[in-house]
Amino acid sequence: MQYGKFLFGLILAASAFSASATTTISGTKDYGGATVGTSCDGQSESQQPVFYLKDGATLKNVVLKAGGAADGVHCAGSCTLSNVKWADVCEDAATMKGGSGKTMTVTGGSAYKASDKVFQHNGLGSTIKIGGGFYAETIGKLYRSCGNCSNNGSARYVVIDNVKLNGVSAGVVGINTNYGDKATITNLKIKGYKSGSPKVCVTYKGNNSGAEPSSLGEKWNTSNCVVKTSDVTSY
Template identity: 45%
Template sequence: MPSKAVLIAALAGLATAARLDRRATNTALQTVFPASSGTTNLAAVKTIAAGATFDGGMKQWDRSPSTCNDQAEGGDADAVFLIQSGGTLSNVIIGPNNGEGVHCLGPCTLNNVWWTDVCEDAATFKQTSGTSYVNGGGARNGDDKVLQHNGGGTVAVKNFFVQDSGKLYRSCGNCDTQYARKSTFDNIRADGLSVLAGVNGNLGDTTVIKNSCLIDTKICWLYAGNDDGDEPTKTASAPDGVVCATSAVKTSGC
């Protein structure tokens, strides 16, 4: 028979495992916005250091006073979270009182992050290279863009729910510095968007959308991007198989 000390240690281990399990990141596709476990209002943007991981405990994180100014372009100081290269943000609900949501200065990972009411952008990716990952989570009520890709490299989105917004993703059409950007979307549920992805075919962008359900949502729009600040011209309103490629995408019956 195990000693009392061994039994106590075993029970302590089970308790620890249970706590960790309750905090585990749920990155599977969910189509119901989660309830918050509390609210935290930040007076300034919260920085996640390079390579660090922050678990928000499924609280709603917001700014006070609000930094949301409708569709006026904001900066890093208007975000809730500023993530340095290699940082990870998990289990967060971002409230409506912010202009920018999340800014990633380098490749980052967003696990189970939710935006209840997108202001200007939900997340902006500024990396010059590498891959940023959006795993699980969701966003709603974005008048324009949800995920804004201003830097280079790749943005990979999986198991994401988005509704009642403009675009889930936009490769910057008129940034001062342009890149050939890549994006991938796997197991996305979109409902009531203008379009899932907008990309710049003339700049070498590519996007792949697969295993997804897009209700009342166009698949992709292609643009001629520029670096002089002009409004980019739309060149196509459907997948072409090269710049925008699709596989197992349904627009009804799902």
């Protein structure tokens, strides 16, 4: 009987646990569907990530628990997030910090309750690719190229394909056209979508002073917003 209790405890530990500090990953780490987390301090930008992915790392099959997602995942270079799920996004789900020529690839997975944004893009000259059936619900934005980071001055790129959204309050993507950012969007499905609700590719005039960037409005089929009305459908 005691042995059975011991085994049950091991099963619980394998399926849901908390860590007190950031976990650094190199190579490939498959959590096998386990739920993990640290803490959450609302929209505080001083929070540490739950996971820090070194250049070339892959994070697979993990759930970041509600109330424990902190600043999510930080990607230092190229990285892959495969079937990563956020039960309740805290600050941001994932931040791309990798520089020129680096790519964060998000394939599958899901994110819920991101009051601001799901994916934050800081690294210049890098790309975030979101697809593989990724799903997000009750979010501000799916993606934002940093509008007022001190390193702003050149382009960032985002590619979105085969993504489904439900409940977007502040536009699907936000990019800074004055720096040459480029968003390429195909096969995007949005619950109850109607033209302009939500806005899809929202453009901004970014800065590096920390000031709030000014919005330049939603754009379609431009060199910065590579998306046609036929690329976005309602479900």
